[in-house]
Amino acid sequence: MxxxxxxLLFTFCLLINIAQAKELYLFNxxxxxxxxxxxxxxxxxxxxxxxxTYDSNEAMYTKIKLVKGEYDLIVPSTYFVEKMAREGxxxxxxxxxxxxxxxxSPKFLNQSFDPENKYSxxxxxxxxxxxxxxxxxxxxxxxxxxxxxxxxxxxxLLLPNDVREVFGLAxxxxxxxxxxxxxxxxxxxxxxxxxxxPLVKVFDSDSPKHALLNEEVLVAVTWSGEAFIANSEDQxxxxxxxKEGYSLWMDSFAIPRGAKNVENAHKFMNFILRPDISAxxxxxxxxxxxxxxxxxxxxxxxxxxxxxxPSQEELKRGEFQTDVQxxxxxxxxxxxxxxxx
Amino acid sequence: MKHKFYFxxxxxxxxxxxxxxxxxxxxxxVVFFSFHPTNFFSLPLTLxxxxxxxxxxxxxxxxxxxxxxxxxxxxxxxLGYPFAFILSWLTPKKKKLALFFIILPFWTNSLIxxxxxxxxLGKKGFFNNFLLALGIVNTxxxxxxxxxxxxIGLVYTLLPFMILPIYSSFEKMNKKLLEAARDLGASxxxxxxxxxxxxxxxxxxxxxxxxxxxxxxMFYIPDILGGSRDILLGNFIKxxxxxxxxxxLGAAASLVLSLIMIVLSTLFFKEKKIKxxxx
Amino acid sequence: MNKKKLFSxxxxxxxxxxxxxxxxxLTIYSFNQSKFSxxxxxxxxxxxxxxxxxxxxxxxxxxxxxxxxxxxxxxTLLSLIGSLGLKYSPKANKNFWLAIINLALVSPDIIIxxxxxxxFTLLQLKLGFFTILLSHLxxxxxxxxxxxxxxxxxxxxxLLEVAQDLGASEINVLRYIFLPLLWPAILSAWxxxxxxxxxxxxxxxxxxxxxxxxxxxxxYSMVRVGIKPEVNALCTLLIxxxxxxxxxxxxxxxxxxxxxxxx
Numbered sequence: 001m002x003x004x005x006x007x008l009l010f011t012f013c014l015l016i017n018i019a020q021a022k023e024l025y026l027f028n029x030x031x032x033x034x035x036x037x038x039x040x041x042x043x044x045x046x047x048x049x050x051x052x053t054y055d056s057n058e059a060m061y062t063k064i065k066l067v068k069g070e071y072d073l074i075v076p077s078t079y080f081v082e083k084m085a086r087e088g089x090x091x092x093x094x095x096x097x098x099x100x101x102x103x104x105s106p107k108f109l110n111q112s113f114d115p116e117n118k119y120s121x122x123x124x125x126x127x128x129x130x131x132x133x134x135x136x137x138x139x140x141x142x143x144x145x146x147x148x149x150x151x152x153x154x155x156x157l158l159l160p161n162d163v164r165e166v167f168g169l170a171x172x173x174x175x176x177x178x179x180x181x182x183x184x185x186x187x188x189x190x191x192x193x194x195x196x197x198p199l200v201k202v203f204d205s206d207s208p209k210h211a212l213l214n215e216e217v218l219v220a221v222t223w224s225g226e227a228f229i230a231n232s233e234d235q236x237x238x239x240x241x242x243k244e245g246y247s248l249w250m251d252s253f254a255i256p257r258g259a260k261n262v263e264n265a266h267k268f269m270n271f272i273l274r275p276d277i278s279a280x281x282x283x284x285x286x287x288x289x290x291x292x293x294x295x296x297x298x299x300x301x302x303x304x305x306x307x308x309x310p311s312q313e314e315l316k317r318g319e320f321q322t323d324v325q326x327x328x329x330x331x332x333x334x335x336x337x338x339x340x341x
Numbered sequence: 342m343k344h345k346f347y348f349x350x351x352x353x354x355x356x357x358x359x360x361x362x363x364x365x366x367x368x369x370x371v372v373f374f375s376f377h378p379t380n381f382f383s384l385p386l387t388l389x390x391x392x393x394x395x396x397x398x399x400x401x402x403x404x405x406x407x408x409x410x411x412x413x414x415x416x417x418x419x420l421g422y423p424f425a426f427i428l429s430w431l432t433p434k435k436k437k438l439a440l441f442f443i444i445l446p447f448w449t450n451s452l453i454x455x456x457x458x459x460x461x462l463g464k465k466g467f468f469n470n471f472l473l474a475l476g477i478v479n480t481x482x483x484x485x486x487x488x489x490x491x492x493i494g495l496v497y498t499l500l501p502f503m504i505l506p507i508y509s510s511f512e513k514m515n516k517k518l519l520e521a522a523r524d525l526g527a528s529x530x531x532x533x534x535x536x537x538x539x540x541x542x543x544x545x546x547x548x549x550x551x552x553x554x555x556x557x558x559m560f561y562i563p564d565i566l567g568g569s570r571d572i573l574l575g576n577f578i579k580x581x582x583x584x585x586x587x588x589x590l591g592a593a594a595s596l597v598l599s600l601i602m603i604v605l606s607t608l609f610f611k612e613k614k615i616k617x618x619x620x
Numbered sequence: 621m622n623k624k625k626l627f628s629x630x631x632x633x634x635x636x637x638x639x640x641x642x643x644x645x646l647t648i649y650s651f652n653q654s655k656f657s658x659x660x661x662x663x664x665x666x667x668x669x670x671x672x673x674x675x676x677x678x679x680x681x682x683x684x685x686x687x688x689x690x691x692x693x694x695x696t697l698l699s700l701i702g703s704l705g706l707k708y709s710p711k712a713n714k715n716f717w718l719a720i721i722n723l724a725l726v727s728p729d730i731i732i733x734x735x736x737x738x739x740f741t742l743l744q745l746k747l748g749f750f751t752i753l754l755s756h757l758x759x760x761x762x763x764x765x766x767x768x769x770x771x772x773x774x775x776x777x778x779l780l781e782v783a784q785d786l787g788a789s790e791i792n793v794l795r796y797i798f799l800p801l802l803w804p805a806i807l808s809a810w811x812x813x814x815x816x817x818x819x820x821x822x823x824x825x826x827x828x829x830x831x832x833x834x835x836x837x838x839x840y841s842m843v844r845v846g847i848k849p850e851v852n853a854l855c856t857l858l859i860x861x862x863x864x865x866x867x868x869x870x871x872x873x874x875x876x877x878x879x880x881x882x883x
Contacts, residue, residue, distance in 0.1 A: 025830040030841035031848060035674055051676055052830045055841035058583035063826060065381075066737050070747060070830055087379050161569050163584070202486050202568035206843045207456070211568075213659070214463035216485055229846060233659060285845070326378050332585045333397065339572045340398040350705025352698060353765070354717060360758040361724045364735030424635050427628045439632070440807075441866055446639045447815045448862060449646070449855045450839050456847060457642035460649075467645065497638070501815065502763075505808040509771050512804040547770040550725070551763060551812075558728040578728045579822075595731050602726040603719050 022047045024264040027060065027071040029053065029251070032124075033272075034284045041271050047264050064089055069258035073265045077251050079323040081120040082113040084254065086323075090119040091255040097266035100273035107315075108250065108290035113322055120252035121269050122290040124282070126224035127310060127318055128165055129246040131208070133218045135236035142219065142240040145173040149192075153199045158211050158220035161203035163328075163335045164321060165247065166193065169221060172244045178319050181327035190334040197338060212237060223249065228286050228307045239307045241314040248318040250290070365599075371592040381588040390593040399577075399594065406574040409488075409563060410556035413495035414503075417552050418545065420496065421503035425544075426537075428504075429511035440508070444501055451498055455565050458497065462490050462566070486568035494566040495556055502555070503548040510544025554602065574598060643859065650852035667849040671857075674850055677838060681854060684818060684835040687749070691756040692814035696806060698757070699764025706765070707772050718769075725762040732759065733826035740827065747829030755827040759820060760813035767812060771805035 022045070026033075030053035038049045052071070054060040057080045064074065064084070076084060084090050095101060095117075101109075104122055114120045130142045141147065148157065148169065159166050168178035170189035180186055202211050208222040209230045220226075230237040253272070255265050271277060278294035288308045289295065295303060302308060310318070324331070372390055377383035428439055446454070461467050462484040469481040484490050514537070522532050560575030569576070574594070581591030650668070654661035671677065706714050724732075736755045737747075745751050779801075783793050799806075821840045828834065839851055 027830065029844060030838050031845045035676055038676075050830045050833075052828075052833050053838055053841040054825065055844060056583070058586075059825060062583055062586075062734070063737070066734075066826075067741060067747065161564065200570070203570060204565075204568065206565075207846070209846070210456075210459050210463070211486075214459075214465045214485070216464055225845065233654070328378075328585055329376070329587065332580070332587075336397045336572060339570065340401045346704045346708045348705060349701045350709055350717070353702025353705065353761075356698065356702075356757070356761065357717060357720050357724070360736065360739070360754065361720055361727075364732070364739050365723060365727060367738070368731055368735050420635065423631060427632055430628075438870070442636060443639070444811050444815065445859065445862060446643055448818055449643060449859060450836055450851075451819050452821075452836070452839055452843065453646060453847065453851060453855055454642050457646045460645055461642055467641075497642070500635075500639070502812065505812060506767055506770055509767070509804040509808050513771060513801070543770040543773040547766045550722070550766060554722070554725045557726065575728055579730045582730050582734060591731075595728060598728075599723050599726055603722050606722050607715065607719055 022264065023050065024048070024261050024268055025050045025052070025070065025072045025259075026268070027052050027054065027064075027074045027256075029075060030055070032075065032251075032285065034281060037272075037277060037281060040277075041268060044271070045264075045267055047261075047267065049268075061089075064256050069260055071256055072259040072261045073268060074254055074256050075123060075251050076120075076254055078249050078321050079113045081252055081254055083323045084256075085114065085119040089257050091257055091259060091262060092118050093121060093255065093269075094266060097263070098270045098273065100270050103273050103275055103278070103291045103293040105290055105292040111250070111320060113320060114252070120254045121273070123251045123253055123272065124285070124287040125248065125250040125290055126287055126308075127241065127246055127248050128160065128168075128221065128223045129227075130240045130242060131212060131220045131222050131227040131230055131237055132240065133212065133215065133236060134238045135234075136215070136218050139238065143243060145169055145242045145244045147242075148219065148221070149173075149196055149199075151199070153219055155199065155201045156218040157196075157199045158202045158204060158208050158217040158222070159196075159200050160205040160208075160221055160223075162205050163331045164324075165205070165221070166203075167331055167334075168247050168321070169193075170196070172242070172246065172319075175244070178245075178247050179322045179324055181324050183327070183330050186327065186330050186334060190338065193334075193338055194341070197341075209233075224307055225287055228305070231307055241310055241317060243317070245317045245319055248320050250320065368592050369596050371588050372596055374589045376587045376589060378586075381586055387589075390589045391597075393590055394593050394597065397577075397590075398572075399597070402572050402574060402577050403598070405571045406557050409491060409495065409573065410553050410559075412492055413499060413556045414549050414553040416492060416496050417500050417503040418549060421500055421548065422507055422541075422545070425504050425508040425511050428508055429514075443504060447498075447501055452561070454497070455494055455562055458490070458494055458566060459485060462493070485566065488567065491563045491567040494562040495559065498559075498562060499552045499556060502551040506547035506551065507541060507544040510541040510547075514540045550606065557598070557602070646852050647856045647859070650849060650856045652849060655846075655849065667853040668857075671850045671853045676833075677835075677850060677854060680833045680835045680838050681858070683749075683832055687752060687756065687832075687834060688814045688817040691753055691760060691817045692810045694753075695757055695760040695764045695813040696810045699761055699809060700768055700802070700806065702761075703765050703768035703772055706769065721762045721765055724758065725766075729759075729820070729822035733823040736823070737826040747827065748832045752824055752828040752832060752834070755823050756817045756820065759823055760816050763812045763816060764809040767809045768802075768805050771802060 024047050026049055028051060038051065042048055054063070057077050060074060060076065061080060061084065064071070065087075081090070098121065101117075101121065108122045108125065109117055130148070132142050134141065159169075164178070167186065167189050170192040171178050171180050171185065173192060174185070174188055176185050176189070180189070201217050204211060207226070208220040209226045211217045212220050212230050213233055224239070227237065227239040231239065253269050255262060259265060272281070273291060275291060275293035275297055278289045278291035279297035282289035282294060283298060283302060286308065371382050373386045373388065374382040375385055375387050428436060431439055459466075463469070464481040464483075464485070466485070468484070469478075472478045473481065518536055518540075519532055522536055527535070558575045558578070560573050560579065563569070563571075563573055564576070578591050578594050581587045581594065651663050651665065652660055653664040653666075706717060709717075732755070736758065740747065740751045779797060780793050783797055784790070788796075819836055821836045824834055824837055828837070839847065842848065842851065
């Protein structure tokens with residue numbers, strides 16, 4: 001019986017494949033595009049979307065590097081665009097096929113990780129800054145990165161479980177770039193972090209909201225999405241952009257080498273960049289859209305939410321991560337050092 | 342009949358060669374290559390990866406993992422052994438149901454269950470609220486992000502891997518033996534240590550193996566419940582393969598791990614064999 | 621004797637409580653109004669409704685079930701046959717293959733995943749159901765073999781010979797002596813493999829293709845965005861379905877036995 005069902009299923013799948021040469025293989029973070037949007041795209045264009053998901057850039061990169069032609073569109077973050085483009089893993093993007101690119105705010109085009117957007121089209125962006133419990137600590141408790149090194153916070157601090165983000169904090173505190181490749185500066189940052197470590201209770205980049213809302217920790221260095229959730233559960237969770245600076249991230253669409261449905265991939269990007277679609281996505285997901293035509297369509301409480309959209313002033317202090325190449329080994333060495341002592 | 346069985350191993354051996362031996366050897370060969378920032382590994386051949394391993398506190402990482410996996414194995418054995426014993430005395434009907442209820446929770450995704458434990462163990466979690474409401478404690482217990490939470494999580498995920506093999510060794514134990522021993526005046530203590538324990542030894546051995554080895558490489562449960570303050574073998578190897586993309590180093594770590602484990606388990610197995618012969 | 625029984629029942633109860641409390645929590649949260657399922661914000665059925673519209677999630681759950689059933693069945697077969705063969709191999713030979721099985725057991729998932737992906741690419745296999753099935757068989761096989769070997773350890777093969785000497789055909793020996801004796805091990809091996817296969821993330825990530833997405837992958841990658849209550853709803857439904865299914869099977873089996881089909 002099972003066999004019959006299985007055979008039927010297989011034939012069914014095969015039939016679908018033959019009937020629809022119009023398809024798109026999307027490799028994306030999970031729940032990062034609402035299903036309705038995918039369905040609407042299929043309805044309007046007749047192109048069927050196959051969605052596969054990944055949980056980290058590193059995992060996605062490794063798979064794309066090892067296989068060829070399985071996926072048509074991927075969503076690498078920030079410097080992974082630069083890294084993958086340099087290694088010849090991406091196909092150039094034909095701007096003529098994406099007229100809606102004009103909707104993207106110039107602030108988010110032409111970034112250092114992809115000059116002239118040869119390989120990537122911005123999808124969503126956000127920040128990694130400090131979320132804290134103002135009910136327990138008082139409003140304005142965190143203004144500068146120095147406030148994290150406050151001994152009062154012993155056992156009350158959460159940091160991301162991510163080498164680059166953690167070192168970024170210390171580097172910024174010392175006045176360096178978060179993309180430092182000079183081993184000397186990285187070592188200085190390491191010495192700073194050694195002082196910070198006794199205060200840390202948890203390293204978590206996946207779900208810091210749990211630790212914050214449970215009051216296991218009072219301060220968490222976390223990315224904007226988590227802070228937004230914590231804040232919407234309890235308004236006492238505030239989000240501060242430290243005065244020395246903080247890191248920004250941006251997820252972009254890119255086409256991996258050997259993609260079979262390049263034209264469909266362009267159609268999809270153009271569809272996503274339509275103001276109504278971008279607005280729908282941003283509202284549903286709670287992240288910032290780089291699409292300036294879409295922002296106007298959002299409800300005012302989201303447009304003016306300081307967690308999602310930092311002010312011009314604050315935005316200037318943010319820095320995008322870039323690929324540090326070989327220096328990554330130096331970071332990793334000190335990271336091991338840090339965690340094992 | 343025995344003679345025929347001998348040939349039965351070939352499909353398994355074919356499988357092991359194609360999907361375990363060849364891929365593993367390929368990965369282990371990578372140990373002798375050098376780091377390359379974009380190609381995972383490259384020439385020249387080198388032995389320095391082993392040295393680098395120890396510069397990165399590999400011993401410490403190994404001991405961290407050993408402690409967690411060993412602890413989880415012992416707790417699972419202590420909890421699972423009596424459980425399997427009681428189970429084996431139930432009526433066949435009840436037995437089937439009881440076994441099914443043991444395994445059912447494990448068909449729910451383990452990540453989801455681990456996050457459920459976070460909700461349970463947190464300072465504002467259900468367990469603490471329960472204790473506070475009953476007046477057993479005055480301030481919430483620190484459970485989440487401690488070793489206790491990690492052990493709870495590991496045991497919670499691995500318990501059936503201990504219970505099932507032990508249970509099946511209880512099942513094939515001839516219960517009449519116990520009655521006979523009792524009739525002959527053996528004390529409960531003696532019955533347990535001289536009959537039950539030796540007869541279920543192979544189940545214990547399998548159960549421990551099936552809990553200990555996977556626990557050694559596990560990292561997301563200790564990370565979520567323990568706050569990832571320690572680097573474990575699983576994290577370390579994953580980081581080398583995905584994050585720094587230093588495959589030679591990751592392969593070296595995995596090779597050292599495999600060698601130690603194989604030596605340990607073969608020694609254990611041999612020793613057990615000898616004992617059986619003497620019995 | 622009664623005290624003993626009470627103690628046993630209490631012990632069973634405590635272990636079951638330990639296993640089930642997190643599941644009960646999960647079920648409760650599937651009815652939570654709040655999107656991020658941290659605090660209770662009122663009763664709602666909306667996640668069940670939106671689950672039924674989430675075709676991607678449902679499809680991946682179905683894929684997972686198909687995959688786990690297939691791989692558990694094949695693993696059980698292959699490891700049963702293989703363990704019989706191993707038991708009757710020369711000791712040195714047996715120990716060597718046991719060491720390889722332990723090697724598979726101790727290899728971190730990431731290494732199995734990456735190395736199998738490389739093998740599949742070299743063999744130019746199209747990534748999808750077939751490749752992920754091969755990799756899950758590799759993942760589950762050691763568990764199956766170890767379960768069977770520990771059962772076969774005390775297995776009295778004289779029984780089979782006696783039966784044959786008494787004129788039983790090989791098939792009858794297999795059917796009436798061998799299988800009933802091995803039944804608990806077969807069940808254990810199947811259940812262990814099914815469980816492992818249903819829960820694997822890392823190996824599956826590398827060895828599956830874009831057309832065969834499975835549930836654990838979706839859930840695992842969901843963490844960064846927050847696990848949706850729809851997933852809680854889905855898990856609750858799966859638990860209830862399993863209950864119904866097993867209850868039904870139990871009921872039917874009972875009736876069969878009472879009907880006198882048992883030999």
